[in-house]
Amino acid sequence: MRTIEDYMAMPYRMEIVEDSDEGGFVASYPDLPGCISCGETVEAAAANAQDAKRAWLEAAMEDGIAIREPDSLDDYSGQFKLRIPKSLHRSLAEHSQREGISMNQYCVYLLSRNDAVYSK
Secondary structure, X not given: OOOHHHHHHOOOOOEEEEOOOOOOEEXXXXXXXXXXXXXXXXXXXXXXXXXXXXXXXXXXXXXXXXXXXXXXXXXXXXXOOOOOOHHHHHHHHHHHHHHOXXXXXXXXXXXXXXXXXXXX
8 A cells, every 4th residue: 555655756747827816826746636726926836736645645535535647748759640631731841931930830830729728
């Protein structure tokens, strides 16, 4: 059985976003549902998040809640094959050429921009 220190040492991904409504920053751990904290600065939010992580883990262990281990990027190659209509291929190629970047870079830009919108 793992200890609190074992879990604290694991590389859980922390997300920090600016709180435009209240001011300051909000920090959370996506792999630990409900583990969230805030601070006036990014540094304060990160430090407070560490405290929140410890408290979250302690409560989960006391209540017998299963603690998920952090996601690993080792399961992902960073590549996938996608079949698209020829007209879309042409459009993407033209747009990327106008931007002076490869079509691969342009597609990554478009995907990451949409991912940021839908991940909120």
